[in-house]
Amino acid sequence: MRDEEFVEEDTYFAAREEQLVRRLERSGHTRREVLKRGAAGAFLLAGVGRLASPGRVRAATPSTGPIVKPLPAQWFIDFGTNAEMRWDSVPGLGYFIPNERFFVRDHTATPLIDARTWSLSLWGDGLRGSPTQDAPVTFSYRQLRSLPSVEVPAFIECAGNGRSFFSSQQGTPASGTQWGLGAVGVASWRGVRLAEVLERARILPGAVDVMPQGLDADFVTGGVDYGQVRRPLPVAKAFRDAILAYEMNGQPLPADNGHPVRLVVPGWVGVANIKWVGQIQVSKEPLYSF
Numbered sequence: 001m002r003d004e005e006f007v008e009e010d011t012y013f014a015a016r017e018e019q020l021v022r023r024l025e026r027s028g029h030t031r032r033e034v035l036k037r038g039a040a041g042a043f044l045l046a047g048v049g050r051l052a053s054p055g056r057v058r059a060a061t062p063s064t065g066p067i068v069k070p071l072p073a074q075w076f077i078d079f080g081t082n083a084e085m086r087w088d089s090v091p092g093l094g095y096f097i098p099n100e101r102f103f104v105r106d107h108t109a110t111p112l113i114d115a116r117t118w119s120l121s122l123w124g125d126g127l128r129g130s131p132t133q134d135a136p137v138t139f140s141y142r143q144l145r146s147l148p149s150v151e152v153p154a155f156i157e158c159a160g161n162g163r164s165f166f167s168s169q170q171g172t173p174a175s176g177t178q179w180g181l182g183a184v185g186v187a188s189w190r191g192v193r194l195a196e197v198l199e200r201a202r203i204l205p206g207a208v209d210v211m212p213q214g215l216d217a218d219f220v221t222g223g224v225d226y227g228q229v230r231r232p233l234p235v236a237k238a239f240r241d242a243i244l245a246y247e248m249n250g251q252p253l254p255a256d257n258g259h260p261v262r263l264v265v266p267g268w269v270g271v272a273n274i275k276w277v278g279q280i281q282v283s284k285e286p287l288y289s290f
Contacts, residue, residue, distance in 0.1 A: 003208075006234035009268045016232070016286055066109045068255045069100060077182065081106045085182035096153070097185040099249055104256045105158045105183060107229050108217040111276055115141040115252075115260035118278075120244070122197070126207030126235075126282035136279070137201040141260055144192055145246060147200075151190045152243055154266040156273050158183035189264045191245035194238045198282065207235050209287040212263050215278040231272050232287040233265065241266050244277065 006012040024034045066081040077084040083104040090101055104110075121136035131137050160176050161183035167173040177183075198210070213230035220226070233242065245264045246253060253259040258275035265272040281287065 003234065003236050006236045007240045009237075009272070012234050012237070016288065019286055020288060066106060067104050068110045068112075069104075075101055076103075077180070079177050081109065082177045082179075082183075084179055085185060087182055096187055096249055099187070099251060099254050099257065102185045102187065102248075102254075102257060103158070103183050105177075105270060106216070106256075107219040110256045111216050112255060113215060113260055113276060118260050120144065120197070120261065120277060121279040122201040122282060123279070124282040126204055126210070126284050128202035128204055133279075139197065139200075141246070144197075144244065144261065147192045147196055149190055150193055150243060151188055152241070152245075152264060152266060153186065153188050154264055155184060155186045156264070156270050157185075158270040183270075187248050188250070189243060189245040190247035190250075191243040191261070191264070194242040194244055194263070197244060197280075198235075198238060201282070203235070203282055204284065206284045207282050208285065209234055209283050210238050211281040211283070211287045211289065212274040212277050213279050213281070214274050215276040226290045228278075229271070229274060230289045231274060232289060233263075233272065237265065237268070 021034050071078045071083050075089045085103040118141050120139045123131045123136035164178040209232045211232050218225050242265045246261050263274040
């Protein structure tokens with residue numbers, strides 16, 4: 001269950017990519033075709049198997065705008081659905097970036113979620129009894145907060161941090177939000193070890209992957225609906241140091257940073273730190289997402 005080499009992100013995804021390529025080759029695609037089109041792109045969404053499909057959970061109510069908190073120009077560069085922290089606004093504030101100054105990376109818009117009605121669902125064949133999406137193991141916000149807690153200092157950084165330099169310094173523009181260097185921040189996160197929740201949900205020794213999924217709206221681009229934001233995580237990393245966080249710098253999570261609960265995966269790229277977590281699939285087979 002806990003292949004320790006998979007706690008390293010690059011090792012994990014290199015192995016999963018090779019497994020996926022072989023799987024697609026067995027279904028009739030050539031390796032050249034797979035690699036040309038992208039192992040995590042159209043093939044997955046065309047339905048190479050049930051593990052490629054997102055779990056269906058009801059999206060939360062969207063806010064009236066992409067981002068809830070104020071974005072004063074002296075603190076942020078406003079990209080609409082994203083907001084870059086201005087480094088020239090934080091000198092002297094210390095190691096931890098205050099919540100109101102923390103950068104925001106959204107795929108759609110910040111949802112507004114009432115912690116009193118929120119719940120976390122766990123399901124899949126990696127749990128004893130193989131609970132389904134229709135009959136999952138659930139934890140309320142109150143139940144989660146009653147479990148033993150930990151506090152973890154960790155940075156979160158968007159994979160696109162510095163993307164604007166492809167254009168300004170290399171002359172090879174890259175698509176996506178044109179971040180400078182402010183799509184990163186360090187905070188102190190308090191929550192429950194993901195391992196604690198998985199053990200209480202009765203994870204099986206043969207489980208290999210978990211797939212946390214957010215409650216934000218479906219991500220639609222180019223006429224394609226990719227579903228809600230989700231990303232697989234190996235059980236080894238889930239048990240090593242991932243937490244389900246409900247506090248940020250000693251305060252309840254702000255809406256833009258994942259209220260009421262988000263995943264924090266220390267050392268892994270920003271998108272692994274799923275915000276507004278609503279469900280977690282636990283599987284005995286490798287899981288994939290867009």
